[in-house]
Amino acid sequence: MQRRAAFTLVEMVMTIMIGSIIAVISVQFISRSAQSMLDTGERQRLADTADIISEQISRRVRYALPGSLRVTSDQRCLEFMPLVSVTAYTRLDRGGLSNSLTALPVSATDSVSGHLSIYPILGNLYNPSTAGPLTRTEETLPAGSAEVDIVLSEPHRFPRTSPQQRLFISGAPQTICQQDNWLYLYSGYGFINNTNQLQAALPSAYSTGREVLANQLQTGSLVFSYQPATLRRNALVTFSYTLQDQRGNTLSLAQEVQVRNVP
Template identity: 40%
Template sequence: MRRAGGFTLVELVMVIVLLAIVATISVQFVSLSTRGALDVSSRQQRSLAGVVISEKISREVREALPTSIRTNASGTCLEWMPILAASNYLSLPGGATPDSFEAVPLPGGASAAGRVVVYGYGSDVYTPGSPGPLSPTASLPSGASPVTVTFDGGATHRFSAQSPARRFYVVGEPVSVCQSGRFLYRYQDYGINASPASGLPVGYPGRQVMAARLANNSLAFKVTPPSLQRGAVVGFSFVLEDTESGETTSISQEVQVRNVP
């Protein structure tokens, strides 16, 4: 009589154990591969975010009035006045109550409005006064040369020095970039103050988020002031942090601000 074929209980248990081992190894392999892919993706995102943040700051700083760039005592905030336009004057304001001066028009028939700065070396542009390098708000119209730059509201002003290149700049109100917690903020529309980055707005639109996920207290600015022989140099560094894994990416950058006195 032929015996019936089949598996013994021991063979069945061994197969189940082997399948469990293979499944465990496969799951671990897939899990590690997935974790590695996520880690690489996170690093790439932090690197890209670092490039974007650095480029945002660099582009704005390159358009700053060199003699207006300054930091607070801790180096966590950078403040500057953005240049809106630049041209050459034909004559600086004269007379007892000077309220205008003649200048070369902007190219392309452009016009500009803001504060006029002439040769800000040796003076603090954040301390308005007459005489001084920073004027009240003024308007630079379009038209044929020469055009007349007029101080707004009938204001008068004398500049404390002349530019060797007869150069003047039209600048906007101060702008600041500061870190608060894990966020990087850009501040505007808060006026001119003697202390760097003071009186800053606490909400939108005066305060705008530039970036997030910065490591606490990681942002630091350093400014090398301009001179007649070289432009200003702004250096900054910060750290981006992944809150889940704790991994960090350090970013550092230097920006040269070209200058024509």
């Protein structure tokens, strides 16, 4: 008599249980792998945002007018004057107010405009007058292939000369601040003598001079500090901040930037 093979009830139940266990393990493995990929992507996005923020701040610090960097008392804002160009003056009247000076052009075809300054590390750059290191009005360095005369809009006296005869041309003041989760660059607000009044004077919209640099900053995390130059080192700007995404992942960074420009 031929015997027939078949599953018993116990074998069937065992097979179902083992299959269920394998299925659960497979689902958990796939789920954790997918979650790991999502977490890696979120961390990478935070790292990319951090690169953008650090580069935006560092680049502006490196190309700031010497002596123009300053930090508000709460360490939340960094103000500076961006450099437009640097050249050398060849004639400078020191006796009193002067209507002109002579300098080397930076281009044979294009003129350059901005506030002129000589040895700007002395004096208050944010309260310009007719007798200080920075001109009160924007002036124009003409184009040319030889020495050119800069005719000033108003008479001015520079109190100090530069050892290397450097003449800086800079733009109007700008400020980097955090507001809520956003990082902004402010411009077009003019000269504010007292840093305690700076934040109240900053524009509140893009149309008036507020530009978005980045977001995802943890509220109140951005902190600036500034150390003036000494005989042994250049001026130093330090900043730190924390990024936070919608899933709660955080990334904290701190960076130091040397101000390479010398007067």
